[in-house]
Amino acid sequence: MMQFLQNLGASTRTSFTKLGRATYFLIQTLAGIFSILIRPRLLMNQMFSVGVLSFLIITISGLFVGMVLGLQGFYILSDFGAEESLGIMVAASLVRELGPVVTALLFAGRAGSALTAEIGLMKATEQLSGMEMMAIDPIRRIITPRFLAGFLSMPLLAALFSAVGIIGGQLIGTGLLGVDDGAYWAQMQTQLDFYDDIINGVIKSVIFGFVTSWIALFEGYDAIPTSEGVSRATTRTVVNSAFSILGLDFILTALMFGDN
């Protein structure tokens, strides 16, 4: 019994310590933002590896998610004779929920894990301490550009995901299943509001981008500098990102769409 209580206390303390370290790390990262203005090259390189290289997986997944929504939505809606509402169903679910959430999950898997592994290996091979020896702040030089790149790429990727998904839904709905093309777009345009739906979706993806990049970079920076430690840190990045994204999504949805 005593042993159990001791373990419980110890693990609680460890997690709080880790959260504290993560917060300190975040503050240091944010403090480095101004140095990006002097060296925009660093940001450009990271935008390439974080954003551009995620482009393909995001657009292809978006297309398929939209097409599946078109198919499933059509079968359910046609039971009620409401096939014309397919457009609003596909668009609302993509713009409000699936766009930001699925993009963030894919982003955590594609870019987040790569960031953790990269930083963790830099730490394991003592590149980070090497930089410190040369009086270069590794946080400013390595972490901040990656953080900003993730933070900026996420909303763009989520918007692309939703846009491609809506086109995918239209391909299936109007091309294959015979929903009227005009009804598909018109229902969408009358029902979706720019501020309530689209801006809220963008806010969601900005928050997810922030959290995912933070988790990925911190796990890499905090990894035990061995090959096993790096592998564990990468796993933790994906798991923790998924948890945070889904949990935050619930809270954000309750806040944004609660009163209507």
Place this chain on the structure above:
Amino acid sequence: MQHTATQDTLVGLFVASGIAGLFFLALQVSNLSSFGDKDTYTVTASFESSGGLKVKSAVSAAGVKIGKVTDIRFDPKTYQSVVSMAIESQYNTLPEDTTASIFTAGLLGEQYVNLEPGGSEAVLKNGGKIDLTQSAIILEKVIGQFLFKSAEEKAQGDKKE
């Protein structure tokens, strides 16, 4: 990592396509584009009751959408609901004695204004008023009347016996 021109181009393309995606969502998917994209003229019509009609509801003639509801107000003098409609300028041949009725699309669908042209030579102008109107059908009222009527018939039938 090498800094190459290709990389810059790709980053540029990525950012541009992301912004294009946002624009697509804003203009094609949401109702932002419906601000003044077409020339319209406004006509008003007073209804006994406008039922569940809302701003942005469709205005159609012969089943084709030709405009939308822009404003619904309660007139404190006539106790009627004054509905303003913006109709696309290309449909400027609606006669003055057009009838405006509020219909429901399907049994549970959205309500919309249906315009039925009359035979007059004069056409509706900007700011014009449609005099012939037919209110929204309120389901509860219809059911109430039906129940009342059937009860009345039953009572009369009992008296005769």
